Amino acid sequence: MSEAQALAPTPVRARSGGRRRLRQNRAALGAAVVLAALVLLAILGPWLSPYAYDALDWQHLAAPPGLTASHWLGTDPLGRDLYVRTLYGLRLSLVIGVLATAVSVGIGVAWGTVAGYFGGRTDSWMMRTVDVLYALPYLFVVIILATVFGRGNIAMLLLAIGAVGWLTMARVVRGQTLSLKRREFIEAARATGLGTPAILLRHVIPNLAGTVAVYATLTIPELITYESFLSFLGLGVQEPHASLGSLVNDGARQMLTAPWMLLVPAGVLVALLLCFNLLGDGLRDALDPTAR
Amino acid sequence: MLGYAVRRIAGTVPVLLILVTLSFFVTRLAPGGPFDEERALTPQVRANLDHLYGLDRPLGVQYLHYLDGLAHGDLGVSYKLRDESVAGLIAQGLPVSAAVGFAALGLATLCGIPLGLWAALRRGGAVDYAVTALATLAIALPAFVTGPLLALLFGLALRWLPVAGWQPGDPLYLILPAVTLALPVGAAIARMMRGSLLETLSASFVRTARARGLGPWRVLLRHALRPALLPVVSYLGPAATYVFTGSLVVETVFALPGTGRYMVEGALDRDYTLVMGMIILYGALTLLLNLAADLVYGWLDPRVRHE
Numbered sequence: 001m002s003e004a005q006a007l008a009p010t011p012v013r014a015r016s017g018g019r020r021r022l023r024q025n026r027a028a029l030g031a032a033v034v035l036a037a038l039v040l041l042a043i044l045g046p047w048l049s050p051y052a053y054d055a056l057d058w059q060h061l062a063a064p065p066g067l068t069a070s071h072w073l074g075t076d077p078l079g080r081d082l083y084v085r086t087l088y089g090l091r092l093s094l095v096i097g098v099l100a101t102a103v104s105v106g107i108g109v110a111w112g113t114v115a116g117y118f119g120g121r122t123d124s125w126m127m128r129t130v131d132v133l134y135a136l137p138y139l140f141v142v143i144i145l146a147t148v149f150g151r152g153n154i155a156m157l158l159l160a161i162g163a164v165g166w167l168t169m170a171r172v173v174r175g176q177t178l179s180l181k182r183r184e185f186i187e188a189a190r191a192t193g194l195g196t197p198a199i200l201l202r203h204v205i206p207n208l209a210g211t212v213a214v215y216a217t218l219t220i221p222e223l224i225t226y227e228s229f230l231s232f233l234g235l236g237v238q239e240p241h242a243s244l245g246s247l248v249n250d251g252a253r254q255m256l257t258a259p260w261m262l263l264v265p266a267g268v269l270v271a272l273l274l275c276f277n278l279l280g281d282g283l284r285d286a287l288d289p290t291a292r
Numbered sequence: 293m294l295g296y297a298v299r300r301i302a303g304t305v306p307v308l309l310i311l312v313t314l315s316f317f318v319t320r321l322a323p324g325g326p327f328d329e330e331r332a333l334t335p336q337v338r339a340n341l342d343h344l345y346g347l348d349r350p351l352g353v354q355y356l357h358y359l360d361g362l363a364h365g366d367l368g369v370s371y372k373l374r375d376e377s378v379a380g381l382i383a384q385g386l387p388v389s390a391a392v393g394f395a396a397l398g399l400a401t402l403c404g405i406p407l408g409l410w411a412a413l414r415r416g417g418a419v420d421y422a423v424t425a426l427a428t429l430a431i432a433l434p435a436f437v438t439g440p441l442l443a444l445l446f447g448l449a450l451r452w453l454p455v456a457g458w459q460p461g462d463p464l465y466l467i468l469p470a471v472t473l474a475l476p477v478g479a480a481i482a483r484m485m486r487g488s489l490l491e492t493l494s495a496s497f498v499r500t501a502r503a504r505g506l507g508p509w510r511v512l513l514r515h516a517l518r519p520a521l522l523p524v525v526s527y528l529g530p531a532a533t534y535v536f537t538g539s540l541v542v543e544t545v546f547a548l549p550g551t552g553r554y555m556v557e558g559a560l561d562r563d564y565t566l567v568m569g570m571i572i573l574y575g576a577l578t579l580l581l582n583l584a585a586d587l588v589y590g591w592l593d594p595r596v597r598h599e
């Protein structure tokens with residue numbers, strides 16, 4: 001519930017309003033439940049099956065799914081269990097999505113608070129930079145980064161994806177900082193002689209937590225999509241490892257003979273992205289019903 | 293208006309230069325080069341090749357040389373695809389990519405705006421509910437998921453449309469790629485149009501127009517539509533960016549002979565000039581479409597021009 005508590009733009013009354021609005025949003029609540037189930041499956045799933053994600057089963061090559069079959073979601077042409085591989089891919093996609101979001105939240109919050117708090121020429125140059133980056137086909141730059149600095153290097157992949165996801169965050173955070181810095185408690189902090197870094201860290205950033213949490217929820221599916229996109233192009237996660245994107249890619253190649261290889265990971269990916277989007281939209285509406 | 297347009301066009305040149313500089317140095321700083329083959333070349337052959345393409349000169353000189361060529365409209369020759377100039381490769385692939393991209397943008401706008409308006413006018417009704425739900429789903433679906441799924445359904449299962457490939461002049465091959473790209477963009481436009489019309493309809497000038505006794509259609513078309521279109525128009529720039537990056541996926545999924553595939557191939561092969569050509573092509577296209585969206589915005593909203 002920490003997110004709902006942090007949603008408060010102003011104390012007590014608005015907070016209860018936000019929580020009520022979130023509770024009334026059945027789509028967002030349902031999404032949260034499904035999401036929790038998916039996360040749980042990603043964590044526990046591989047232990048619920050006797051197969052390893054990279055184990056080959058020569059008896060069952062490209063076996064179709066079936067409730068009584070030994071591989072109930074089928075196998076790929078190498079005899080690897082699709083259920084385990086999908087959950088493994090889900091886990092990897094989630095981890096990369098969340099960590100890359102953390103990177104982009106870090107950059108976005110730092111950039112936005114500094115631009116908004118200092119204002120003037122600093123602000124206009126920093127935000128001009130963001131505008132310029134917004135207009136670029138930055139996924140192409142990510143493609144270059146991913147190809148050039150080692151395919152399958154997950155740390156590099158994380159940085160490359162995280163480095164493009166911070167633009168919206170920086171804009172939102174700057175806007176919030178602009179309105180925050182005119183408030184009395186910031187002035188009071190300044191009057192007590194507190195330095196600028198301390199004001200930013202102790203007074204501005206904690207008050208941004210709600211907004212940041214909402215936009216982070218909306219950034220995660222975006223970055224999961226980027227990662228899957230790169231893996232789909234064969235530039236991200238490499239064999240025998242799997243992410244949802246690389247599984248969809250494998251499935252698309254086999255779609256003529258083994259359509260389940262496409263349908264299973266595609267279904268999981270769609271459910272994941274849809275739930276994150278629904279939850280993020282719900283949180284945003286609860287925080288600020290007029291934004292959209 | 294003309295002054296505004298000129299100022300904006302001049303503003304895109306430095307952005308493009310930054311993009312060119314950035315990608316030039318990032319691709320060259322990476323390990324590996326275009327002539328690293330499985331079978332190593334003899335040092336003499338290697339040196340000759342490097343000398344022929346100017347790769348033995350200092351990086352700064354190479355950069356200035358590239359910019360000089362660029363200023364004369366020369367994108368250089370491909371290092372890997374023998375006898376091909378980058379401009380020639382672009383000329384071959386661009387008609388296909390452009391056809392798919394513009395068909396997708398057109399489809400998204402022509403379906404998205406009316407659907408959004410319809411949903412807003414029937415707020416709370418079944419239409420509104422259906423449009424909102426479909427839009428939420430379509431936005432969540434990335435092109436590399438919808439593409440194969442649509443090919444599976446309409447190509448393999450129903451056999452209505454070709455699964456993949458391209459025949460010049462045959463619009464059947466255009467349908468699935470364009471729909472795949474248009475789905476999320478059209479959904480985003482519909483959602484934005486709905487929200488923005490609802491907001492405009494509750495504005496005081498609309499209430500005034502109603503109070504003057506104007507009919508609902510007149511209020512909508514003469515008063516509410518123009519301001520309500522503003523956010524949608526400003527979204528067209530990012531939408532174009534999405535369509536161009538998406539064309540990469542769509543060209544892979546549907547095996548189209550467009551320009552998108554050169555991006556990945558070129559980067560993997562360290563074919564520097566080819567990658568740079570693609571970056572410049574897509575960068576310029578993105579910037580131009582963003583610019584076009586801004587100009588339409590300035591035309592719709594006179595306040596922007598005078599800032």
